Amino acid sequence: MTTIDHFIDHTAVSDAARTSPVFNPATGEIIAEVGLASDATINQAVTSARVAAATWSTSSLSSRTQILFAFRHLLATHSDELAALITREHGKTIADARGEIARGLENVEYACGLADHLKGEFSPQVSDGVDVHSFRSAVGVVAAITPFNFPAMVPLWMIANAVATGNCVVLKPSERDPSTAVRLAELWAQAGLPAGVLNVVHGDASAVNALLVHPGIDAVSFVGSTPVAQHIYREGTLAGKRVQALGGAKNHMLVLPDADLDLAADAAVSAGYGAAGERCMAISVVVAVDAIADELVSKIAERIDRLTVGNGADATSDFGPLITEAHRDRVAGYVTRAEAAGATVVRSGEREISRPGFYYGAALLDGVSPEMECYRDEIFGPVLCVVRVATYDEGVALINANPFGNGVALFTRDGNAARHFSRHVTVGMIGVNVSIPVPVASYSFGGWKDSLFGHAHMYGPEGITFFTRNKVVTSRWPAPTTSQLNLGFPTTR
Secondary structure (H helix, E strand, O other), rough: OEEEEEEEEEEEEEEOEEEEEEOOOOOOOOEEEEEEEOHHHHHHHHHHHHHHHHHHOOOOOOHHHHHHHHHHHHHOHHHHOOOOOOHHHOOOHHHHHHHHHHHHHHHHHHHHHHHOOOOOOOEEEEEEEEEEEEEEEEEEEEEEEOOOOOHHHHHHHHHHHHHHHOOEEEEEEEOOOHHHHHHHHHHHHHHOOOOEEEEEOOHHHHHHHHHHHHHOOOOOEEEOHHHHHHHHHHHHHHHOEEEEEEOOEEEEEEEEEOOOOHHHHHHHHHHHHHHHOOOOOOOEEEEHHHHHHHHHHHHHHHHHOOOOOOOOOOOOOOOOOOOOHHHHHHHHHHOOOOOOOHOOEEEEOHHHHHOOOOOOOEEEEEEEOOOOOHHHOOOOOOEEEEEEEHHHHHHHHHHHOOOOEEEEEEOOOOOOHHHHHHHHHHEEEEEEEEOOOOOOOOOOOOOOOOOOEOOOOOOOHHHHHHHHHEEEEEEOOOOOOOOOOOOOOOOOO
């Protein structure tokens, strides 16, 4: 059995006193074991990063830029290899894995403009003979804790901006699909990133908790579920760390009577069932205005019947299995209990359970109400809930009452409705006739309410801000013999 090692100082480090199985979700077979880091291995990784930080933080912007461009080239060159790794351990389709890498590549390209992103400000003669300038410096050593559903993209969201701004990173990927993180670290090393600037440690909750309190960690960046995000934000800030923790979601798609219903149905199926619903930006609730609800549900059901669920390595598969058997059973349980609570099961994924692997088909629940468990919880699977409302205003009120605020979509032909929606919905990322409104790399990713803990969103300009501290220098170079004693409060007059 292959054991997946940690990666510290550009070297594979074995620490397998505790291990966790790595499955191929398409077959249900154990394909490897991953070593779970001990406190000693975590300390080794953090110490390595702190040593490297002394020189990396003072390296020239031009040298960092060269490494980033070299890594960008290697990432593009090895995209097929990385996609195959992702599909094997996660289960998503090859096409979806390639798309994930492409979105990660965008963030690397954004970070390549670090010379522009790190420019400070200068104000001459703010007072007689006094100038003021500012610049940004690295935070130090960052713990990057990433989820199973995007084993390449989310690490790239964090690493690219962190190392571009002069930080060193200890990456703790999900133990469910760890190989991609190690391969990315190897490519960073090949691109010229110095040893210790990026280290990878595998682990479970104990590794996360060790990083949260480690005195050598200055900041923590996290993407995952809301309960874990709350824990990381609370414990990390209590330990004096700078923390950004992106949590879960319950993303709604409001469909108005004037919408193109074929476009809306295509979008609901694509955004609801792509990657088996294991996306924090997946649409999980369709809010249908009564006038078009029956027709929209019928169109979604027709499209579900044309979907192929299968091995992600098979090009004919529309989506693949879920990450584990336990998670598959958890998703199936939500559908069973929803029917018992009064929802109508228009389509169920039950028939896929009997096959080898961790499969569950596309489920469609109609007549869902806000008090139902299937509406309240983030299911994180191929389950689409339909909530019917009488009016646009009722739909907006429903969305705003939800404790999550990650992403939302509106489907309409009415520009005034879209403008009003964008300004009054309490959600961080909004799509108008766009079902998955993930911002491009020059903006920042993140939600509101229980979808974000900490003020900083991920990547883009807010990513640069999170990974840096601002310094302001006030200077004066007086002529000889002009100094005099003055105990008053300094002013600019």
